[in-house]
Amino acid sequence: MPEERKDAASILTKVNDYTWDIPMTYKPGMRVPGRIFVSRELLKSLEHDTLEQTANVATLPGIQKYAMAMPDAHSGYGFPIGGVAAFDRNTGIISPGGVGYDINCGVRIIRTNLTADEVRPRMKELIELLFHEIPSGVGSKSKIRASDSELTDAFLHGAKWAVESGYGVPEDIEHCEENGFMKIADPSKVSEKARNRGKPQLGTLGSGNHFLEVQYVDEVYDEEVANVFGLHKGQVTVMVHCGSRGAGHQICDDYLKILDKATHKYGIVLPDRQLACAPAESPEGQNYFKAMAAGANYAWANRQVITHWVRGAFARFFRRDMDDLGMNLIYDVAHNVAKLEEHVIEGEKKMVYVHRKGATRAFPPGHPDVPAVYRKVGQPVLIPGSMGTPSFVLHGTQTAMELTFGSACHGAGRVSSRAAAKREFYGETIQKELAARGISVRATHPSIIAEEAPGVYKPSEEVVDVVHQLGIARKVVKLMPMGVAKG
Amino acid sequence: MQGERNEKKYEYLYHIADAKFRAYGSTMEEAFENAAMAMFNVMVNTSKIEAKELRKIEITSPDIKMLLAEWLSELLYLFEVDGIVFCEFRMERIEKTGEGFSLTGKAWGEPIDLSRHMFDTQVKAVTLHELEVQEKEDGGFWVQVVVDT
Numbered sequence: 095m096p097e098e099r100k101d102a103a104s105i106l107t108k109v110n111d112y113t114w115d116i117p118m119t120y121k122p123g124m125r126v127p128g129r130i131f132v133s134r135e136l137l138k139s140l141e142h143d144t145l146e147q148t149a150n151v152a153t154l155p156g157i158q159k160y161a162m163a164m165p166d167a168h169s170g171y172g173f174p175i176g177g178v179a180a181f182d183r184n185t186g187i188i189s190p191g192g193v194g195y196d197i198n199c200g201v202r203i204i205r206t207n208l209t210a211d212e213v214r215p216r217m218k219e220l221i222e223l224l225f226h227e228i229p230s231g232v233g234s235k236s237k238i239r240a241s242d243s244e245l246t247d248a249f250l251h252g253a254k255w256a257v258e259s260g261y262g263v264p265e266d267i268e269h270c271e272e273n274g275f276m277k278i279a280d281p282s283k284v285s286e287k288a289r290n291r292g293k294p295q296l297g298t299l300g301s302g303n304h305f306l307e308v309q310y311v312d313e314v315y316d317e318e319v320a321n322v323f324g325l326h327k328g329q330v331t332v333m334v335h336c337g338s339r340g341a342g343h344q345i346c347d348d349y350l351k352i353l354d355k356a357t358h359k360y361g362i363v364l365p366d367r368q369l370a371c372a373p374a375e376s377p378e379g380q381n382y383f384k385a386m387a388a389g390a391n392y393a394w395a396n397r398q399v400i401t402h403w404v405r406g407a408f409a410r411f412f413r414r415d416m417d418d419l420g421m422n423l424i425y426d427v428a429h430n431v432a433k434l435e436e437h438v439i440e441g442e443k444k445m446v447y448v449h450r451k452g453a454t455r456a457f458p459p460g461h462p463d464v465p466a467v468y469r470k471v472g473q474p475v476l477i478p479g480s481m482g483t484p485s486f487v488l489h490g491t492q493t494a495m496e497l498t499f500g501s502a503c504h505g506a507g508r509v510s511s512r513a514a515a516k517r518e519f520y521g522e523t524i525q526k527e528l529a530a531r532g533i534s535v536r537a538t539h540p541s542i543i544a545e546e547a548p549g550v551y552k553p554s555e556e557v558v559d560v561v562h563q564l565g566i567a568r569k570v571v572k573l574m575p576m577g578v579a580k581g
Numbered sequence: 582m583q584g585e586r587n588e589k590k591y592e593y594l595y596h597i598a599d600a601k602f603r604a605y606g607s608t609m610e611e612a613f614e615n616a617a618m619a620m621f622n623v624m625v626n627t628s629k630i631e632a633k634e635l636r637k638i639e640i641t642s643p644d645i646k647m648l649l650a651e652w653l654s655e656l657l658y659l660f661e662v663d664g665i666v667f668c669e670f671r672m673e674r675i676e677k678t679g680e681g682f683s684l685t686g687k688a689w690g691e692p693i694d695l696s697r698h699m700f701d702t703q704v705k706a707v708t709l710h711e712l713e714v715q716e717k718e719d720g721g722f723w724v725q726v727v728v729d730t
Binding site: 141143168169170171172175194195196231232233234287290291300301302340343344346347350351354355366367368370508509510511512513514516538539541542545 | 593595596597598599600624625643646647651654658661662664693695698699700701702703705706707708709710711712727729730
């Protein structure tokens, strides 16, 4: 439990059961109010720092409507995790602090034709295989030996590069946010250091909260939309959660320093140095945006390569070919990214840089950026649970466009620190408890499991229910974990 | 974490998702060394690491806080790219220059060996959030860092 907890409720003004505002009087320099989307129950675990960081975002130039925090919000650095903010293209800023180090950390779900009953008896062996097939953890090296030109192509064309290099099928690209790459990316804006870090890690999962999970559809809330997404009860799915690895971390690091200088140059006053920023259309701002997009593309390439290996492992394990297994990509979402998007603000269409840091885009039915196959129902919104807790697939809505710049939460949200988790939980015990519930966990060693124990996160159901009740995304299916591999 | 003369070299503070620590020293150089120890101990127990390989580090920064962030970032970079996990640090000098501050330091460690080194979660980056370099009233220095994990 946090050592320091001031009463968040005493600061906030209630708008409705799921919407709470931080008034502009809370902190000098706030240009708009803060807006936190939580239930009364989730409000209890909201840290004071989360409010503080949301209020800090509200001071940034050109911010539109509100500095927002999604239901899974917790404190981070710069923006809170779960933070969403949009900045006017002409008067606003762009900030690496609003994206984070793990640029385009994201999630994808792959469907299968397998049933939970078929897979369950062999789950332990399967997760062991996946753990060995997909490199994960500190110091792990990829099986790919990417050349300099391949790395450049990955920065430029993301998942498209991966598919064209033999890692996947063309349909995969159509089922990624941005079709798997942001066109604005410019590898010449990426430093040599970022390249050196990224090169050996293309095709690795990483560590921390990143994972690969075998799941099954436990409950269907919306039969019609589930059909469109190709999901039905009892079906096995695979979730991949990872990002841009050292490449993204270094890009963020490099540009924080550049934008730190730009902040002074453009006379921007900041409450937190991590919010270093520049006018969105300034050379510094655009250089960051182009490098960030390259980092985002690297992440899409990374998840695509991993997908290919997952399919290969399944095919060998079940002795069935990939087509027969029906392992199509349902969707791939970014949850740490800035995008130039059109939104309606006070009745007028406006181009804004939407920053989502630990938040998922949730575009509605009919939106041109939603893949044609899903356009009638809205984009799939993928919300991973923590280890051992359910994940959810939702669909985007018009309400999200009105309330949250087309955004929803990205996960469960932590309530307890890694250090506290290691004091409180024993990895082996957690592993046994999960095994008793039919969930096989394979990690490099037990303390990794303790750090990510289910008890350190808010209940994913509670977070997703707030999203559903608000209507910023609507529940489609619930996915229960069967096997988890993590570094 | 206790030092040899029962002086605290560094301590971890509460942060919900990332790692936050303070490091202490009778000189600023020593506080920078201890900050590096604190950062690597987020990932691995450095007492099990041998000081077999040396890397020399020179950095210039516009201000002292950024110098601290860049020192730690450079060590992370070498950890990832050269694959060396560090366990000993020697800050030779921190100097004020015309444009800001500079440092010359050394770090010793050994190549990552996953069969012997047990890593917890990786430190991804050194943030500028709540970054502090302070001189204590009774002499000595303390620094504060939040790293992204």
